[in-house]
Amino acid sequence: MSLDYSKILKIAKEASYQAGNYLKENFEVKPKVEFKGEINLITERDRKSQQIVYNIISNNFPEHSILGEEELNVEKDKGLLWIVDPLDGTTNYAHGLPYFCVSIAFMEEGVTKVGVVYNPMLDEMIWAKKDEGAYLNGKRLKVSNEVDINKSLIATGFPYDLRESEENNLNYFNEFIFNAQAVRRCGSAALDLAYVAAGRYDGFWELKLYPWDTAAAALFVEEAGGKVTDFSGNEFNPFKKECLASNGIIHNQLLEIIKKVRAK
Secondary structure (H helix, E strand, O other), X not given: OOOOHHHHHHHHHHHHXXXXXXXXXXXXXXXXXXXXXXXXXXXXXXXXXXXXXXXXXXXXOOXXXXXXXXOEEEOOEEEEEEEEEEEEOHHHHXXXXXXXXEEEEEEEXXXXXXXXXXXXXXXXXXEEEOOOOEEEOOEEOOOOOOOOHHHOEEEOOOOOOOOOOOOXXXXXXXXXXXXXXXXXXXXXXXXXXXXXXXXOOOEEEEOXXXXXXXXXXXXXXXXXOOEEEOOOOOEXXXXXXXXXXEOOOOHHHHHHHHHHHHHO
């Protein structure tokens, strides 16, 4: 039976919009914070947002599997998988910094077919269906046309275990900061990738990511004409830890910098 990707997209938009509006409506009230690690936090808003998304998806597609960041793993049809980050940018949200989103992806047999990221503070709904382009509030997205890393604005993030692990991205950051025009670290990998697709960033790299961070927004980059790989230039897999995204034009320049760092 063929899948109705238009319906899947519609439900993903609805779920992200309702969860995002919940987060926005409660943004001014400081949430109760718990810690999953020394600096890796969670709030009751993460859990409530995830419940909103889960209810909408499971009511419409009860036979599908759902994987969510906050201990959500419903295994049904393993070939049909929703991947949910109910609040990407929890640290920002907990501190009152309005840079966060809800991210939802739908994968069929390991391939992302639909992705949605909703930024409620700017009312930006970003979405894509595979092979049909990426859009922001109805406007088709296209990556930037920057050809020179020295003139590029790129984004990154740091893993939660940076205090304990030597694999903490500081070595890459120290190299990129002197090769790019500027580097931003804003705290939401899903939004960073979405903004590569929108041409706001020219590139993005990060390590120790999870599928809910990248599955939806990596599709945006590809559908907007960009490129997404691992740090060796191999095909990107959201279930692996490395993500390098760009407008495609500067991708080899980014790979050369990563290669240089690894050779040290």
